[in-house]
Amino acid sequence: MADYVKMWENLGMDLETHDLLCQVLPTAVGDVFMTQENRPKAMDFWDLVISEVHGIRPAELIEEQKKGRKVFGTFCVYVPDEVVIAANGIVTGLCGGSQFWVPGGEAVLPKNTCPLIKASVGARLGRTCPFFRIADMYVGETTCDGKKKAYEILGKDVPMYVMDVPQMKREKDILKWKEEIAEFAKKVEEFTGNEITVEKLADAIRLVNEKRRALKRVYDARKSENVPISGRDALLMMQISFFDDPARCAQMCNRLADELEQRNRDGVSVVPAGTKRILLTGTPLAVPNWKLHNIIETSGAVVVCEEMCTGTRYFENEVDETGTTLDEQFMALSRRYMKNNCACFTPNEGRIDDILRLAKEYKADGVIDCSLKFCNLYDIEKKAVSEALKQAGIPVLSLETDYEDSDAEQLRTRIEAFVEMLNN
Amino acid sequence: MVRYYILFENYEQGLALHDLLDEAGVRNRIAPAPAAARGKLCCGMSLLVEEAELAAAKACIAAHGAVYYDIVGMENQLQPRRDRYC
Amino acid sequence: MKDGICRRRPWQGRTGDAGRLRRDLEKKMEEKLGVGIDIGSTCAKTVVTDANGEILRRSLRPTGWSSVETAQTIQEELAADGITADNARFVATGYGRISVPFADKCVTEISCHARGAVRLFGSQELNVIDIGGQDTKLIVISGGAVTEFVMNDKCSAGTGRFLEVMANTLAVRPEELCRMAASGSDTRISSLCTVFAESEVINLIGRGTSRENIAFAVVDSIAQKVKTQAGRVRFHSGPVCLTGGLCDFPFVTERLASAFGRPVVTSPAARYAGAYGAALIAAGLKG
Amino acid sequence: MIYLDNAATTMHKPQAVIDAVAAAMSTFGNASRGAHEGALTTSRVIYRTRAKLAAFFGCPKSEQVIFTCNATEALNIALTGLFHAGDHVISTELEHNSVLRPLYRIREEQGVSLDFVPADKKGCVDYADFERLIRPETRAIVCTHASNLTGNRLDIGRIGKIAEAHGLLFVVDASQTAGAARIDMEEMKISVLCFTGHKSMMGPQGTGGLCIRGDVPIRSFKVGGSGVQSFLTVQPPEYPTHLEAGTLNGHGIAGLSAAVDFIQSVGRDTIEKKETALMMRFYRGVSEVPGVTVYGDFSTEDRSPIVSLNMWDLDSAMAADELAQTYGIATRAGAHCAPLMHRALGTEEQGAVRFSFNWFNTEEEVDEAVSAVREIAEWARP
Known part of the structure; x- marks a missing residue:
């Protein structure tokens, strides 16, 4: 294994505390991933990345920074990567998915803030995540209230730019989002010193679309009756795609998709026939949050699709590539991004349509709607989701959890009972 | 899951x-x-390798003529259901 | 502690043994007793049925600090009565279900309570309220199968635990509290959180409210909490029935009926609904 | 890391020991070689260390304290140098390979016959067995003071009396006890005491020795420079030079000397009490855990601070690996070089995980280890 200690030290990280984090990761990776049988060979790439998640990619980012490129850290699938890429910048995801960072966040945030926000703030302030150290600028967005206020805290510690996401989806909101994107582009040009031209933006749009198509291919393979990949592995792939170089991400996803499609032709499944298929919907599962997938998949079911930011919302809908002016391109970006259905919008019936459509496409036997604790928006939507699903005759289980291990048994009882119900 | x-x-x-x-x-x-x-x-002592790395390990042994006594596979006896996350 | 017996040889695959076991069992398939063991957070319930699901015996013991030891004791007691793997199948349920190494199968308490309730109340259409030591479950059963359920979250309000804490505060046993409640009236605890409710009870004590009235408030609060929880499932028009440890207290059933605005039925045997359901599943196990 | 492998070696050493070794390395000449200041400093330290050890172990003559690299070397010297063809030696099933292998070797090479006092399932012996096994040609009883696997101690005072009553030599392997347990060669009738410096003595590795009480002739096993009587063609017959050819580990002995001082300043008794308390705390904690089997006899607290256990049928190496990887707790798994003991306990296949405690361990560490065992046992449930 390469020695990254020097690099972490140079990043000003708290090495001693970071060591503790490095100690728990192999256990969780071992339990959640390595215990699975018959995994796709192409998962070797993601296994490698996760085994040195704080080493390999951060080292690459630092190399790029040495060449003068800027790294933008983002927290949300509404922030358009294309704009950053067009200015020769790099985007990396920053969401915290570990309980390890939560206490650090609770030091400055109320306890009843969602764990994702607490972990993200804790990761920055505790200096225990290289990505949070490397990013030259953080790009936030006005999605939920918790994040908005957390960005104010982070902004005291690091350059922070916040995009104003509309809360409704009328035509004027889409226009407004276009304006936000255009303004963001100016900021990015200023920060990187690189001009965003029509050609460069067109290239960036094509590149990100290509990544979306590759991710979609992997997901499409999961629609098969045959289950070629576990939900856990698909989730890992999805989580890491937020951090990876987009071209390599597309390449690796295509390589995985090749294997999965072959598996579907050969009838190679990772679970016995008849295993109940679960569509998971709700709040994002930031790396290394694997609790729910692991419990579902060790309780006799398999996750076939994630309707969440770390899932279909990240890749569904492409950006129109035909724009010939920046204005047209910004509008195309706005139209694509505004198709995402997040609970911060009102109304948000699109999400319910998505869930019903995905449940059908992925042949889900049941839906688990899970939100992170203290995420009011998704919690409130559970009622509408569950009513719509019941009406459609699709069993649904609503859950709430955080990053702690302590509720695992309770979750297990509910999930096992749900699976028993599906099996009856 | 067998480990070697x-x-x-x-x-x-x-x-x-x-x-x-x-x-x-x-x-x-x-x-x-x-x-x-x-x-x-x-x-x-032993060196623990996952199944996916076994072939590479054997190739490395062969390439260097490294000395070892035996390679044995063993089921991991700890349950994956123990719910330790990070 | 037990002697260091090496039951699993790392070098042997387990499938060989399991395969043989399964074949052996198939041979002896016919006419086995069903044993259901429900290891709850406070009580461990055991029900033995014949192959037709008629209850032959039932017993109850505190779970104590170790569900493993409790399971072991149960196994020994059953063996003393001649009930062993030779003539019976075992299904474990409840939060301690994984602590029963001799169980042929583990099934969640949701499925077991449903199964037990269907048989006990003789109806395929039921709405089940199970108030357990740690969890309160609401289960909707249609056509004899679970169609929907909810469980309380981490909070213990509306569970047996809540009752225990409040009984402790009043320095009585939970059963006494339920009995006392029947002669109380017109007192309310506004908070649904155990911790805050406890301080409210202390305030009531301070104000000189009678224990009966406080007990009334405690039981009523449980009923209200359960009713709130029921907002997340769709009870149908079938009977509402109560299972779990509070079945023996008519006043609890009465408060629930008042909260739900419809009759709530129960029976002393309903306390064993989970174990009974497990036993029925065990009796029906094949192979 | 929580270090609970003190029966293998103590990792935390008193600062005085570390300082003494460092100081020695900048000031020492070669002992008994010349009369210049450097050589004399070394000679004095070694001389004083012999005296300290003699007093510490109740060895009547300090010149009969012989320095070796470790207990194994001391046992090899004693066992290969004491017996003749036809002699019979009694030992026990508690022994470590450092006793067993030299004994097997002299059986092969010197025609010595052996008998082993059996151990029961708890790793205990029946003292009557020692007398039962005595024959006219019996020369010695060779036994450990405490099992390195179970921590069970043998009552060496009692065995010493048996040996004396029958005119037998009594050789004791004090690897697991020297430094912590009370040893008095005179009172316990020990003829040869073999000890190591790096375990409970808390001294450097590469130190140890044997103490010889009375007139016990041991054949010299190596010959060479002694610094004295250079014109003699054989190794000088006097102890300690008879058994000490070549330059001694003066730097290590300086550390060992400081270690004895440390033990005496804290109080051997105090150290032993604390270690026993830590062991019993751990024992009480783990013995309540479902699936845990503890080996050895805990009906008495007169035992060495070792707790060996298994969880269900989990391979002991996997358990130790999990303890190290997930909890950062260092223990020792496997056979512990005590094959007869494992056979007696019925753990030849599974091995056992050994937790061993030391003066520098804390109650918090013990509690962490207990909860680690509790968790692992939970996941290893078959």
Whole structure:
């Protein structure tokens, strides 16, 4: 294994505390991933990345920074990567998915803030995540209230730019989002010193679309009756795609998709026939949050699709590539991004349509709607989701959890009972 | 899930192969040799490799003529359901 | 502690043994007793049925600090009565279900309570309220199968635990509290959180409210909490029935009926609904 | 890391020991070689260390304290140098390979016959067995003071009396006890005491020795420079030079000397009490855990601070690996070089995980280890 200690030290990280984090990761990776049988060979790439998640990619980012490129850290699938890429910048995801960072966040945030926000703030302030150290600028967005206020805290510690996401989806909101994107582009040009031209933006749009198509291919393979990949592995792939170089991400996803499609032709499944298929919907599962997938998949079911930011919302809908002016391109970006259905919008019936459509496409036997604790928006939507699903005759289980291990048994009882119900 | 333990007659052999595997980028780690696998000739340490890395480890051994006693597969006896996340 | 017996040889695959076991069992398939063991957070319930699901015996013991030891004791007691793997199948349920190494199968308490309730109340259409030591479950059963359920979250309000804490505060046993409640009236605890409710009870004590009235408030609060929880499932028009440890207290059933605005039925045997359901599943196990 | 492998070696050493070794390395000449200041400093330290050890172990003559690299070397010297063809030696099933292998070797090479006092399932012996096994040609009883696997101690005072009553030599392997347990060669009738410096003595590795009480002739096993009587063609017959050819580990002995001082300043008794308390705390904690089997006899607290256990049928190496990887707790798994003991306990296949405690361990560490065992046992449930 390469020695990254020097690099972490140079990043000003708290090495001693970071060591503790490095100690728990192999256990969780071992339990959640390595215990699975018959995994796709192409998962070797993601296994490698996760085994040195704080080493390999951060080292690459630092190399790029040495060449003068800027790294933008983002927290949300509404922030358009294309704009950053067009200015020769790099985007990396920053969401915290570990309980390890939560206490650090609770030091400055109320306890009843969602764990994702607490972990993200804790990761920055505790200096225990290289990505949070490397990013030259953080790009936030006005999605939920918790994040908005957390960005104010982070902004005291690091350059922070916040995009104003509309809360409704009328035509004027889409226009407004276009304006936000255009303004963001100016900021990015200023920060990187690189001009965003029509050609460069067109290239960036094509590149990100290509990544979306590759991710979609992997997901499409999961629609098969045959289950070629576990939900856990698909989730890992999805989580890491937020951090990876987009071209390599597309390449690796295509390589995985090749294997999965072959598996579907050969009838190679990772679970016995008849295993109940679960569509998971709700709040994002930031790396290394694997609790729910692991419990579902060790309780006799398999996750076939994630309707969440770390899932279909990240890749569904492409950006129109035909724009010939920046204005047209910004509008195309706005139209694509505004198709995402997040609970911060009102109304948000699109999400319910998505869930019903995905449940059908992925042949889900049941839906688990899970939100992170203290995420009011998704919690409130559970009622509408569950009513719509019941009406459609699709069993649904609503859950709430955080990053702690302590509720695992309770979750297990509910999930096992749900699976028993599906099996009856 | 089966994991593979490379066994040795002494620590010198074990540490030598550990260095070789690391250099070759084959994931491995030092682990106590399983009691059930420990023949008369084995020492207390082994190198643990996952199934996916086994072929690479064997190739590395062959390429360097590294000395080892045996390679044995063993089921991990700890339950994956223990719910430890990070 | 037990002697260091090495039951699993790491070198042997387990499938060989399991395969043989399964074949052996198939041979002896016919006419086995069903044993259901429900290891709850406070009580461990055991029900033995014949192959037709008629209850032959039932017993109850505190779970104590170790569900493993409790399971072991149960196994020994059953063996003393001649009930062993030779003539019976075992299904474990409840939060301690994984602590029963001799169980042929583990099934969640949701499925077991449903199964037990269907048989006990003789109806395929039921709405089940199970108030357990740690969890309160609401289960909707249609056509004899679970169609929907909810469980309380981490909070213990509306569970047996809540009752225990409040009984402790009043320095009585939970059963006494339920009995006392029947002669109380017109007192309310506004908070649904155990911790805050406890301080409210202390305030009531301070104000000189009678224990009966406080007990009334405690039981009523449980009923209200359960009713709130029921907002997350769709009870149908079938009977509402109560299972779990509070079945023996008519006043609890009465408060629930008042909260739900419809009759709530129960029976002393309903306390064993989970174990009974497990036993029925065990009796029906094949192979 | 929580270090609970003190029966293998104590990792935390008193600062005085570390300082003494460092100081020695910048000031020492070669002992008994010349009369210059450097050589004399070394000679004095070694001389004083012999005296300290003699007093510490109740060895009547300090010149009969012989320095070796470790207990194994001391046992080899004693066992290969004491017996003749036809002699009979009694030992026990508690022994470590450092006793067993030299005994097997003299059986092969010197025609010595052996008998072993059996151990029961708890690793205990029946003292009557020692007398039962005595024959006219019996020369010695060779036994450990405490099992390195179970921590059970043998009552060496009692065995010493048996040996004396029958005119037998009594050789004791004090690897697991020297430094912590009370040893008085005179009172316990020990003829040869073999000890190591790096375990409970808390001294450097590469130190140890044997103490010889009375007139016990041991054949010299190596010959060479002694610094004295250079014109003699054989190794000088006097102890200690008879058994000490070549330059001694003066730097290590300086550390060992400081270690004895440390033990005496804290109080051997105090150290032993604390270690026993830590062991019992751990024992009480783990013995309540479902699936845990503890080996050895805990009906008495007169035992060495070792707790060996298994969880269900989990391979002991996997358990130790999990303890190290997930909890950062260092223990020792496997056979512990005590094959007869494992056979007696029925743990030949599974091995056992050994937790061994030391003066520098804390109650918090013990509690962490207990909860680690509890968790692992939970996941290893078959």
